[in-house]
Amino acid sequence: MAVLPCFLCGKELDQRMAKSGKPYFVCDPCGTQFFVRRKQGIEKLAYLFRTIREHNLVLRHHGQRLFEISATLNELSEVGREFEKLDDSISIFSKSKREKQRALTILKKHMQKLLNDLEKLTR
């Protein structure tokens, strides 16, 4: 289920869809509304929910925590891009196998650390 906590009271808010097909969230008790109108936001939201689902994480936390989770996810997707770049650079410059291995190990460690952070944040 696609839910986000209200940043004021922490209530779980179901994702709603505007007629335009854009996601938004409403907290009735607080009267807060959160709209995601642009492509980047919609993609980031989809990525957030996908990651939460893939790792069976539960969001039950207030805004600050959610902000940290979101920042961690952004970093994770950066690392993902680094992986891709590494792949490209390997084919173009044919780095030595050892160099490639070292870079992969660093990226994997970084990614594992971020996933651990994410797990702690959503515990």
Ligand SMILES: [Zn+2]
């Ligand atoms: Zn609220």
